[in-house]
Amino acid sequence: AQSVAQPEDQVNVAEGNPLTVKCTYSVSGNPYLFWYVQYPNRGLQFLLKYITGDNLVKGSYGFEAEFNKSQTSFHLKKPSALVSDSALYFCAVRDRGSTLGRLYFGRGTQLTVWP
Amino acid sequence: NAGVTQTPKFQVLKTGQSMTLQCAQDMNHEYMSWYRQDPGMGLRLIHYSVGAGITDQGEVPNGYNVSRSTTEDFPLRLLSAAPSQTSVYFCASSTGQGLGYTFGSGTRLTVV
Numbered sequence: 512a513q514s515v516a517q518p519e520d521q522v523n524v525a526e527g528n529p530l531t532v533k534c535t536y537s538v539s540g541n542p543y544l545f546w547y548v549q550y551p552n553r554g555l556q557f558l559l560k561y562i563t564g565d566n567l568v569k570g571s572y573g574f575e576a577e578f579n580k581s582q583t584s585f586h587l588k589k590p591s592a593l594v595s596d597s598a599l600y601f602c603a604v605r606d607r608g609s610t611l612g613r614l615y616f617g618r619g620t621q622l623t624v625w626p
Numbered sequence: 627n628a629g630v631t632q633t634p635k636f637q638v639l640k641t642g643q644s645m646t647l648q649c650a651q652d653m654n655h656e657y658m659s660w661y662r663q664d665p666g667m668g669l670r671l672i673h674y675s676v677g678a679g680i681t682d683q684g685e686v687p688n689g690y691n692v693s694r695s696t697t698e699d700f701p702l703r704l705l706s707a708a709p710s711q712t713s714v715y716f717c718a719s720s721t722g723q724g725l726g727y728t729f730g731s732g733t734r735l736t737v738v
Contacts, residue, residue, distance in 0.1 A: 554716060555729040562725060614727060618668040
C-alpha cells in the first residue's frame with residue numbers, strides 16, 4: 512500500500528532562517544515524489560517533483576527537495592525563508608509502476624514564517 | 627487560460643439534496659480525479675478516471691458518483707447530501723504518465 516507521512520503538523524521559522532518540511536513515504540515500487548503548496552482559499556500549486564536522476568531537485572520559489580532512497584524521505588528545504596512562504600505544504604507520492612496515475616497525499620504541514 | 631475549471635466555488639446544501647460539482651480541463655489530459663480536503667486529513671481520493679468512459683473508485687467513494695463522457699469533463703455527483711460531506715473538493719487532471727498534476731481552485735461545500 513502507498514502512504515505518505517508528514518510528521519509535523521506545523522513548522523515555525525523566522526524569516527531569513529533555513530526551513531525544512533519533512534516527508535517520508537512508503538510505496539511498493541519506485542516512487543515519483545511531489546511537493547505542492549496551498550495558500551489560503553486557493554487550490555494546490557505544484558512546487559517540484561522527483562522522477563529520476565539527481566537526488567536534489569530544485570523547484571519554484573527557491574525551494575528544493577532531496578530524495579533519499581535508503582531513508583524513504585523527500586524533505587522540502589529552502590535556504591532562507593520568506594514571510595510569503597507561509598502556507599500549507601503537501602507531499603505526495605505515486606508508484607511509478609502504476610499506470611493509473613493515482614497520487615497519495617500526506618496530511619499537510621502548516622508552515623509559518625514570522626518576520 | 628489553460629487549466630482546470632471547477633464550478634461552483636461555494637455551495638450550501640440541505641441534508642438529502644443532490645447536486646453536481648463540475649470540473650472541466652482544456653489540456654487534453656487523460657487522467658482526471660476528485661479529492662476532498664478535510665482539516666488534518668490531507669487530500670483523499672474520491673473517484674478517478676483514466677480516460678473517457680473509464681472511471682474507478684478511490685479511497686472514499688461512498689455517497690458520490692462520477693461519469694466521464696468526454697475527455698474534458700468529469701462531474702462529481704452527490705446523490706443525497708449528508709453533513710459528513712461538508713468539505714472542500716478539488717478536481718485534478720494529468721497526462722497519462724502522471725508526471726504533472728494540475729488542480730482546480732476548489733469547491734467549498736457545506737451541508738446543513
